[in-house]
Amino acid sequence: EKGGYDHFMLKEIYEQPRSIGDCMRGRIYPLEGKVKLGGIKEYTEKFKNAHRIIIVACGTSWHAGLVGEYLIEEYARIPVEVEYASEFRYRNPIITENDIVIAISQSGETADTMAAIEMAKAKGATIFGICNVVGSSIPRLSDAGIYTHAGPEIGVASTKAFTAQVTALTLMAFYMAEKKGTIAQTKLIALLSELERIPSLVERALQSDGLIREISEKFKDSRNALFLGRGSGFPVALEGALKLKEISYIHAEGYPAAEMKHGPIALIDEQMPVIVIATKNSSYEKVISNIQEVKARKGVVIAIVTEGDTEVVRMADYSIEIPSADEAFLPLLATIPLQLLSYHIAVLRGCNVDQPRNLAKSVTVE
Ligand code: F6R
Numbered sequence: 001e002k003g004g005y006d007h008f009m010l011k012e013i014y015e016q017p018r019s020i021g022d023c024m025r026g027r028i029y030p031l032e033g034k035v036k037l038g039g040i041k042e043y044t045e046k047f048k049n050a051h052r053i054i055i056v057a058c059g060t061s062w063h064a065g066l067v068g069e070y071l072i073e074e075y076a077r078i079p080v081e082v083e084y085a086s087e088f089r090y091r092n093p094i095i096t097e098n099d100i101v102i103a104i105s106q107s108g109e110t111a112d113t114m115a116a117i118e119m120a121k122a123k124g125a126t127i128f129g130i131c132n133v134v135g136s137s138i139p140r141l142s143d144a145g146i147y148t149h150a151g152p153e154i155g156v157a158s159t160k161a162f163t164a165q166v167t168a169l170t171l172m173a174f175y176m177a178e179k180k181g182t183i184a185q186t187k188l189i190a191l192l193s194e195l196e197r198i199p200s201l202v203e204r205a206l207q208s209d210g211l212i213r214e215i216s217e218k219f220k221d222s223r224n225a226l227f228l229g230r231g232s233g234f235p236v237a238l239e240g241a242l243k244l245k246e247i248s249y250i251h252a253e254g255y256p257a258a259e260m261k262h263g264p265i266a267l268i269d270e271q272m273p274v275i276v277i278a279t280k281n282s283s284y285e286k287v288i289s290n291i292q293e294v295k296a297r298k299g300v301v302i303a304i305v306t307e308g309d310t311e312v313v314r315m316a317d318y319s320i321e322i323p324s325a326d327e328a329f330l331p332l333l334a335t336i337p338l339q340l341l342s343y344h345i346a347v348l349r350g351c352n353v354d355q356p357r358n359l360a361k362s363v364t365v366e
Contacts, residue, residue: 002322005161007155007343007353008104008154009157010353012153012160012261013206014206015151016159016160016199016205016336017199019151019160019274019304020150020198020332022064022149022150022151023148023149023164023167023168023354024167024171025149028092028171028192029192030149030193030195032106033185033192034178035129035174035178039147040144042144043139043144044252046100046176047078047175047179047213048179048180048317049098050078050099051079051098051099052078052081052099052100053079053102054080054083054088054099054100054101055069055083055101055103055104056088056104056113056116057083057103058105058110059220060106060107060157060239061104061105061158061162061190062082062085063112064104064130064165064169064235065102065104065232066238067166067235067236068166068169068173069082069083070235071169071328072169072176075173075174075177076180077180077185078180079178082110082164085115087101088116093249095124095127096124097126099125100126100127100128101117101125101126101128102128102129102130102140102160103116103117103127103131103273104129105132105212106132106133106161106170107166107361107363108129108132108133108136109133109136109361111365112364113138114138117129117138117142119139124144126144127143128146128157128161129141129142129144129145130168130169131144131147131148132149132150132164134147144172144219144283146172150164151164152327155354156246156354156361157353157357157361159339160182162334162335163335167332170332171221171325174188174192174195178266183356186280191326194325194329195330198329198333201323201333202326202332202333202336205323205337206324206336208321209340211269211320212320212340212344215318215320215341216344218318218350219273222250222271222273223250224251224252224253224267224272225244225269225272225273226252226253226255226264226272226273226340227240227252227255227275227277227338228255228260228273228274228277228290229254229255229256229257229272229276229277229287229334230257230258230277230283231282231330232331233283233330233334234255235276236252236334237256237257237277240254240275240335240341240342241339243332243339243342244342244345247343247349247351247353248345248351249357250336250347252323256284257276257287265293265294268298268299269297269298269299270278270298270299270300271299272300273300273323274294274302275301275303275304276294276302276316277294277330277334278291278304278305278312278316279324279330279333280305280309282327284297286311288311288312288315289311294335296347298356300317301317301318302317302320302341303315303318303320304319304334305320305322306321306324307321307323307324308321328358
């Protein structure tokens with residue numbers, strides 16, 4: 001049932017070209033410049049008039065929510081707040097009937113996320129669910145929503161469910177942008193045509209697996225790791241750090257690259273790997289300065305770069321390429337090498353990657 005792979009996690013990492021494709025199937029129409037989301041169609045007016053979107057989730061799903069914040073604000077121009085469900089529910093937050101709450105959950109059973117939904121619902125907000133498990137509790141509690149269609153995820157560490165959540169949020173952002181008229185038709189057509197090609201670009205990103213395994217050998221005994229990114233690369237850094245700590249038990253932190261000098265820079269030494277999302281997008285030059293700051297302190301840099309990059313490659317100790325794509329799709333591509341890096345490091349350390357200690361697949365207690 002692991003389909004020839006050593007672990008479910010690896011199988012699920014490799015399934016991503018398909019699972020991302022399944023999430024978009026029947027939903028995007030690049031030639032017409034249209035996104036069709038049957039699940040939220042009836043609520044189109046609600047989205048158009050929403051004063052604010054509040055995204056609630058836990059763990060990896062919360063990271064997907066942060067990516068959603070970038071996408072929805074950038075394209076649909078609706079203010080977004082992303083909340084840990086467990087904090088939100090106990091805070092007496094200000095919620096009105098003009099707010100939309102998007103709850104993101106792979107399992108659809110996470111206790112804190114469910115409680116956050118119930119509270120927001122009682123205050124009159126409209127609730128949308130982005131869930132993977134069909135027929136689970138969160139879709140039933142929600143007014144409407146969309147399924148991610150990633151298929152069953154067995155590995156406790158979320159991989160394909162995360163990229164499917166990000167895909168679903170991308171679709172929602174484009175959908176709202178089109179309805180609100182905050183995106184030019186030509187731009188939307190270009191983005192949707194590129195989105196359609198993302199599964200094949202993810203396939204290409206997976207080809208760095210051998211190189212990533214070699215890099216993992218060098219860092220398997222690390223005690224700490226720092227992940228840095230800017231823009232939507234920041235949630236990718238957070239997700240990379242979470243993946244590494246949960247399956248390899250190496251202490252890892254994700255930071256916005258510019259925040260490094262406000263504290264974590266003190267940790268840099270010749271041992272600790274600093275993994276930097278340094279792809280060619282709007283923050284490229286800024287990230288290059290951050291890499292220089294690390295190198296000036298003799299830090300070790302593993303850079304995630306755009307295919308063909310030479311500038312970062314010259315500075316970094318190790319570089320892993322991902323295909324070039326519009327910045328909107330950076331999280332879908334940059335996540336892949338980070339998943340493989342934690343997987344190989346954990347395997348080399350002899351960890352049980354599919355069932356890490358102390359963790360459960362769905363957290364139904366608060
Ligand atoms: C991390 C992980 C957890 C879950 C979190 C939320 O790999 O799997 O952090 O993301 O427990 O679970 P769901 O998405 O089922 O609500």
